[in-house]
Amino acid sequence: MAVRPVLKMGEPLLRQVAVAVQRFDAQLTELVADMNDTMRALSGAGLAAPQIGVSLRVVIFEVTSNPRYPDVAPIPYTVLVNPELTSLGDELEEGWEGCLSVPGLRGLVPRLRKLRYRGFDIEGKPIDRTVEGFHARVVQHEVDHLDGILYPQRMRDLRNFGFEEALVGRMTPMPE
Numbered sequence: 173m174a175v176r177p178v179l180k181m182g183e184p185l186l187r188q189v190a191v192a193v194q195r196f197d198a199q200l201t202e203l204v205a206d207m208n209d210t211m212r213a214l215s216g217a218g219l220a221a222p223q224i225g226v227s228l229r230v231v232i233f234e235v236t237s238n239p240r241y242p243d244v245a246p247i248p249y250t251v252l253v254n255p256e257l258t259s260l261g262d263e264l265e266e267g268w269e270g271c272l273s274v275p276g277l278r279g280l281v282p283r284l285r286k287l288r289y290r291g292f293d294i295e296g297k298p299i300d301r302t303v304e305g306f307h308a309r310v311v312q313h314e315v316d317h318l319d320g321i322l323y324p325q326r327m328r329d330l331r332n333f334g335f336e337e338a339l340v341g342r343m344t345p346m347p348e
């Protein structure tokens with residue numbers, strides 16, 4: 173287990189489409205342990221394998237209740253392998269996002285309000301959840317990483333993009 177360096181926007185690997193996991197083996201366990209250590213060390217809400225330089229379709233996320241983010245409902249720690257998203261309705265919601273690969277910045281991003289996600293946990297057991305709001309946002313953000321997409325590419329108006337400390341007062345604080 174180790175905290176690994178997080179690749180930053182501009183690194184070519186972050187623009188690649190990641191490859192599906194074929195085996196739920198010790199190598200996957202080790203990868204997820206490193207992702208978990210890295211996410212926690214940087215107080216992130218989620219992390220995708222490409223962010224630590226591994227182009228595989230694995231994401232993790234977790235949001236614990238935090239007085240800094242009173243509007244954000246907790247999300248249980250989830251390892252999601254080979255995820256598939258299905259939209260439930262076409263309602264979009266704008267919300268502020270950050271990313272450990274785009275440190276210090278925040279942007280207002282439209283996302284599907286409600287969706288179903290399927291995939292597998294670290295042992296290969298199926299996961300099937302219907303979620304909305306911030307949980308749906310986090311999943312869309314992380315799965316975008318697997319398709320080589322960073323949140324600024326999803327923004328409609330770059331005037332709503334800036335450094336966290338400069339956006340204080342305008343922005344609803346959100347975990348990265």
Ligand code: NI
Nearest residue numbers: 270271272273
């Ligand atoms: Ni991110």
